[in-house]
Amino acid sequence: MPRARSRCLARDDCGLLSSWLDDALPADVADALAHLEPAQAARALPLLAPPQRAAVFGYLPLHMQSGLVAVVPRAALTELLEHMSADERADLFNALPSEQCAQVLPALAQAQREDIRRLSAYGQDTAGAIMTSDYAALAPGLTAQQAVEELRRIAPDAETIYNAYVIDDARHLVGVVTLRRLITAAPDALVADLMQPRPIVAHVGDDQETVAELIGRYDFIALPILDADGRLVGIVTADDAMDVVRAEATEDALLAGGTAGRLAGTVRGATIRQLYRLRVFWLVLLVFGNIFSGAGIAHFEDVIAAHLPLLFFLPLLIASAGNAGSQSATLMVRALATGDVRAQDWSRMLGREVLVAGLLGLTMAVAISAIGLWRGGPDIATVVAITMVIVVLLGSLIGMSLPFALSKFRLDPATASGPLVTSIADVAGVLVYFGIARVVLGS
Amino acid sequence: MPRARSRCLARDDCGLLSSWLDDALPADVADALAHLEPAQAARALPLLAPPQRAAVFGYLPLHMQSGLVAVVPRAALTELLEHMSADERADLFNALPSEQCAQVLPALAQAQREDIRRLSAYGQDTAGAIMTSDYAALAPGLTAQQAVEELRRIAPDAETIYNAYVIDDARHLVGVVTLRRLITAAPDALVADLMQPRPIVAHVGDDQETVAELIGRYDFIALPILDADGRLVGIVTADDAMDVVRAEATEDALLAGGTAGRLAGTVRGATIRQLYRLRVFWLVLLVFGNIFSGAGIAHFEDVIAAHLPLLFFLPLLIASAGNAGSQSATLMVRALATGDVRAQDWSRMLGREVLVAGLLGLTMAVAISAIGLWRGGPDIATVVAITMVIVVLLGSLIGMSLPFALSKFRLDPATASGPLVTSIADVAGVLVYFGIARVVLGS
Structure with missing residues (x-):
């Protein structure tokens, strides 16, 4: 495309740009182009030598590639697609609307059409979907x-x-x-x-x-x-x-953070609508989950009314149950994700979990009983200390078991390390706390 | 080592073992050896051909390598170390107790000693610490x-x-x-x-x-x-x-799960003591953090005593604040970790966060106000709905800002997506909820 380049060189700074484009790594050029509108990027692409052009195109985000397919002239597009690697080409066709596919496909050679058809047939996230047929x-x-x-x-x-x-x-x-x-x-x-x-x-x-x-x-x-x-x-x-x-690490982190886990594209590039949809499901679902905690509290309103100082310890006890659960869940999720622990290892992990959680619960009980004595007297201190041991133990066992249970039902275990385990532990914490309080203090 | 091999071949099943050892990939042999005691593994190593032996040794976990250094005869050890890659050798020497280093170092060639000294000098987690000098x-x-x-x-x-x-x-x-x-x-x-x-x-x-x-x-x-x-x-x-x-993904996940984030070795192989230490710091610290929530509640005891039905909504309001915060924090931590967003981008992200969180808060307020009406009447429903919008917004803003704040103070932003943000959001939730209740309902 010498015409396009010479037109560009008429401007002063374009000599520099043009030599940068020839020299730069494809990922860097793609990064620069990704900030342009498709029509602008389509004008920039011909400045690159053909193999460099295909490499740069392959590094562009998929939505940008689709945008370019719509505006790049037919002949240039065919050349571009021919130089792309087989797996990137198949990914692009998977992302294109079907009418656009139908327009572009005839321009390709028979072998490449076959290739696209074959590579596109494999399920999402399978080896077939990410492989390339350009092997030696x-x-x-x-x-x-x-x-x-x-x-x-x-x-x-x-x-x-x-x-x-x-x-x-x-x-x-x-x-x-x-x-x-x-x-x-x-x-x-x-x-x-x-x-x-x-x-x-x-x-x-x-x-x-x-x-x-x-x-x-x-x-x-x-x-x-x-x-x-x-x-x-x-x-x-x-x-x-x-x-x-x-x-996969991003997906697991997003699931652990209580979102839907899958964000097409980057956080930076996400639209308001995408972010809303990513977050709303778990937020609303957990509201209804937490109604059980509320119902638990309502159930013990008499105990609470008789011993209002109990409320002081409520947040830290349910938070401790949730935190212990989230720790155990996270450790197991990571161990399952890295293949360090397998789905059938639950019972083998159980004994150690009981020991560690028991020790942690005792530590926490000691830490909190001084405050219990100061804020509520010996009876409340006793209730708080006993509750702490039990909720840390219970939270930990729920947390370590949940990933195994989820993977048994073919759900992503990473969901467990999110607010799901915290919410379950919260309910357990409320019931244990006021249950023990009723027994020890009466109502 | 034909002697060791022939001794082994005297047993029936050893022919099979021996041919497997020659053929298998180093990572697989290392996996099998890692389950043995060092003394047993030391007897197995001579069965391997020398280059295979060094490759297998390199794949063993560091504690196993150190164990072997103590029991493998001097001559065999020197040969083993000479065949190792430079970066793995330096890692091993970093893990050895200094008296053992002093024993082993003289057996190596001058160039290799220099190499170890140089590679060991770089700080943990730097390019220098993970590089190898065996380049072309x-x-x-x-x-x-x-x-x-x-x-x-x-x-x-x-x-x-x-x-x-x-x-x-x-x-x-x-x-x-x-x-x-x-x-x-x-x-x-x-x-x-x-x-x-x-x-x-x-x-x-x-x-x-x-x-x-x-x-x-x-x-x-x-x-x-x-x-x-x-x-x-x-x-x-x-x-x-x-x-x-x-x-790094494991470290970030562990930090997000409210643990200390660094576990030498695997979850499966961790001792009770390691697991306890990994978890106790944040658990205890957060107990003291949650005392603020307790103090907040105690501060509003009069409002609560006058309107006990408010308690029903406490868990779901503070959980929603925490969940929204954890979502925002997770998204930002991931975006910072992948380089998608940079430390100076906070203000650019802010506007979008306010919009998304506002929409989410409104959705949640609608979802909860029906239950508010049913459980507490129009006044409480109003308080709960207003609180919901504010705490989701507040939680989200705390969650998205915390990773930036932490990285500003050169702390790992991943800490933010853990229970830290939940605890801060909890305190905010308690204060907002009962504060609004006092204004709307009186006490």
Whole structure:
């Protein structure tokens, strides 16, 4: 697009801009473009050399990519889509409205259309959905020298050539070989002898978290993905695995913070409507949950009316139950998320939890009984101290059990570390506190 | 170690074990060994071929590595340490008691001792502490063919040869070149012409999170680390960056869950004492924080005594304040952690927060006023509805501001999404609720 560039160069500062665009890393250029309107960005894209252009386009947020598809001229769009990596192209088509897909698809080559159709078919958050079909494949009968030659030929189109996948005639994966191994081996050594046989793999339907875990565990550059018949259909690269780890951490954090957990795009870019929808469900739901605490208090109104000083300790007792529960839940959620603890380990964790929570409860009881004595006298101090031990224990047990229960019902355990456990612990705290008070103090 | 292996093979099932050990991935063997006592593991290690042995050793948890150092014979230990990667070796020496260091260090080569001394000097969680000095360096004057030859020679000792770092005579970094570029280029092309000049770098003192963010942002295989004089001193690889992302996510989650945030090792492997210490600080601290809520309630005892039905709504109002606060805090903590929002963006986020929280507060007020009418009549319903709008707004503003305030005081913003914000919101909720009740209802 020399025309566009020379038009730009007429301005003084454009020489600088243009040399920056050629030199800068795609992620940085994409960052700059993401702040523009699609129409402005469409004018900036032709300033880039074609491969750089596709790389930059791939780094743009999806909503920006869709916006650009609508305004970039047909010929330029086809060229852009052809240079994109297969997984990014499939993601884009998944995000496009169907009429736009229908307009753009015919412009692509048959193989790319097939690719998009296949990659788009996999469920959200599966290995199939995040993999790319641009992998480097080798035949087992090649020599190291021939293999390097083949990788050199494939390089422009492959996501990575540092791991190559050795497949037989039926595309079954028989091994993995690294470029490092290939270039350090004797030139006439056979790929079949250099490869690592029986490689670690995942399947198209596996959860993306499983894929990220395997890549993280073995420090892989990429993980091969097989279909149901054991044929190699794609790879997930380490940089995509890192995106998964980050996305899952964000999702877990948002769930733990009492939101719906899924925010398309960034916090900064979210609209009022998106933020409202992200937050309203749990807030309203928990209001109704907390009605049980209110009902518990109402049930004990006579005890409270007779011993108003009890109210002083109410917030700290229910907060302690909730805090202990939230600690236990968080520890278990993280342990489950990192694979450190498995769904069937609940009973094994239970004994230790009772011990730790018991010790914590006793510590808290000691800490609070002095204040109990000062504010309410020996009877109330006794009630408060006993309640503290019980609610910390109870809160902890609820907190550590809830993630296991949720994962049993195929819900995300991360939900447990949020206000859900606090609300349940609150109800338990109210009932235990005034129940003990009624027994010890009468009403 | 053929002696150990033949002794083992005398048993029936050991043939299988032995062939598994040769074939298995280091991470898997390490996982199996980690469940043994150090003395048992020390007997198992000699069954492995030397390079596999060092790789497996590197994957063992640090406490296991230290345990093994104490029981593995001197000669075997020296060999093991020599085969380890520089960063793992430095981590191990950091974890060893000083008398053990003094015993082991003399057995190592001068260069390795220097390396350990240098790598151990960097502060915890800095780029320097997680980098390795086993990088591949090239001179700019080499041809592509010579460079590949050089990488082939370096390969056995380098952490990665897929990115090579081009340095001048003073070890200043002048560019980065990928092996992909080198093998696809004309054999006589100069490295200086193939390399990407002005590469993205980090410095030894930079936070490890910054390093992980750069690697994630640009999808790098490794990031070069410079010292204060701009000399190349190491690299951080993508797999180490992924470990950082996971560790930081765990730390943030634990902080959000109201624990001290740092657990050496896994949740599963933690001792009662470690778990107690992880949890006790915030639990006790928050008890004292909640005394303010108690004092608030005590202050309004006359209002409460005159209108006991108010108590029914207390838990849900203070919980709503806390939940709204925890949502806002979590969103900001995540946005700050991922670099989506920066420390100076507080005021820009404020307007949107007020709008969203206002809408949420109104929704909640509508949801609760029906129950207010039914449980307490129109006056109490009015008090509850007004309180709801204010506490959701107030909680949200406290929640979104706290992470910024903490990062201003150089504290970890993730602390904000924990029970800290809930406790502050609780106090605010109590004061607002009974304050409004006193005005509307009298006492």
